[in-house]
Amino acid sequence: MTKWLILFRKEWLEMIRSYKIVWLPISFIVLGASQPIATYFMPDILSSAGNMPEGAIISLPTPKPFEVLASSLQQFGVIGLLLIALSNMSALSLERSSGTAAMILVKPVSFVSFVTAKWAAILSLSMVSFLFGYSAAWYYTIALFDSVRWLEVLLSAMLFALWLGFVGTLALMFSSLIRSAAAAAFSALATAALLSIVSSTLPFKQVWNPGRLPTLAAGSLDTAQHINNSSLSVWLTAIVTAVAIAIALVIATGSMRSRPSDV
């Protein structure tokens, strides 16, 4: 356990020194805040765009506050996911190709600790960044539109954080399997996109599919929609996702164990 903490602390130190601890939260905050602000000013932006025909009247219905929050979740689902995948894509492959994994893994350190400490460090920063970003979205939604109940916001944040964590773990796993960082990021994003497309297009309910999580998160903001989602099926999806994360970590650990270095 002590060794795990030492590895974990090293990862945090690295994120501090590389300023990841600064740019990741800032990116998420900008992302979260921009959606309610842009929605609020949309009529003004459109009218000042200048290419509207003379006399055209723009009338946009004022969105409900939960819709604004849901659309900021959509932003996180695209750009946020990309940020998470990019920050994980070379986590293990770089250690391996630079030779540092060989330096560390000849010491009496367990492979599980090596992988999970890295995973926990990156994901904890990602979660904190997402929470900051989502709080920013919530704050501007309240300030510019109307209030949203915190219980619903919390529930949607947890579901969405699980989805981000799942994709982050996928990227980490692919970084242990694939040498190229770009290919690892692509594989993780492609898997995520595939799962979420499958969950929304196929005509039957897929409790097992983590790709449902973004929809569930957005849906949980809407009080009217709550009733349609039985809480049991939400729990099942969450459990399946947690198991999938665990399996991905087992695969990453196995890959590091069988091939600790490239050279």
Added chain:
Amino acid sequence: MSVLLSVEQLTKRFDEELAVDNIGFEIGEGRCVALLGPNGAGKTTTIRMLTGLLQPTSGTIQFSGMKQGQDRREWIGYLPQTPAFYGWMTGREFLVYAGRLCGLSAKEAASRSNELLERVGIASAGKRKIGGYSGGMKQRLGLAQALIHRPRLLVLDEPVSALDPIGRREVMAMIGELKNETTVLFSTHVLHDAEELCDDILIMRRGQLSLAGSLATLREENREPVLSLEIEEDDHSRQWLAGWINKLPNGILATSETRGSVRLIAQDLETARRAVLKELTKSEVSLSKLEIGHSTLEDLFLKVVTAP
């Protein structure tokens, strides 16, 4: 001599290629052992299997006195051929990190780091980022991190091959000191380095162990009288040499020859010496050097690695 490490029937196969072919050897406690061989002989593969970086295809690696289920890596300190570090850490931070991962307490790791930085001669650079270190400094830091937990066996993979002559001398001197404290196994393709430091040598060739034993025994067992002859570069002498080599008297064998010199291995030194001297006076060759001695390890090394 008590045995520290014994390796039996170790084999590693990469796809079609047999990188290490059924080798077995023992390393005695407190010995300094050189793993010799030309490039591509399987030295690094063997070392990586010892350190656990590579799973052997078959065979066993056993430390004597190690408890059942104990991690072999606890006893090994390893310096790879090109040590890699986190460039954003300082040298001292890396040592403390390595020490703590080996199970030292924070206090112990700190004091051991200071001591080792001093010892490998980079104490003044300890607070600088490793990203700015030179190759020689990285090699020293690599040596320090391998020693941090006082390993029973220090494994060094070509520790000096990437260094300039001065750095090479200094690192060799350091290894020379270390071999009094712990068991050392290092690989090299330079025989001279091995001869200078080692008690035992293991010579590998094409994945197999061609020769193993203590330096003294090998030297003794393979000692043959050698005459080394050098002549001036005039035409007459050169023609004579070229002709004479082809009709050497019985009991004399040429091992290596260049334009103006030849090394001869003799069965009986006295007969050979008389025959050569007689031939030299008879043909009026301008001799520049005639040395009579015994075969060196280099002769043996060349013989082993170039044997068909």
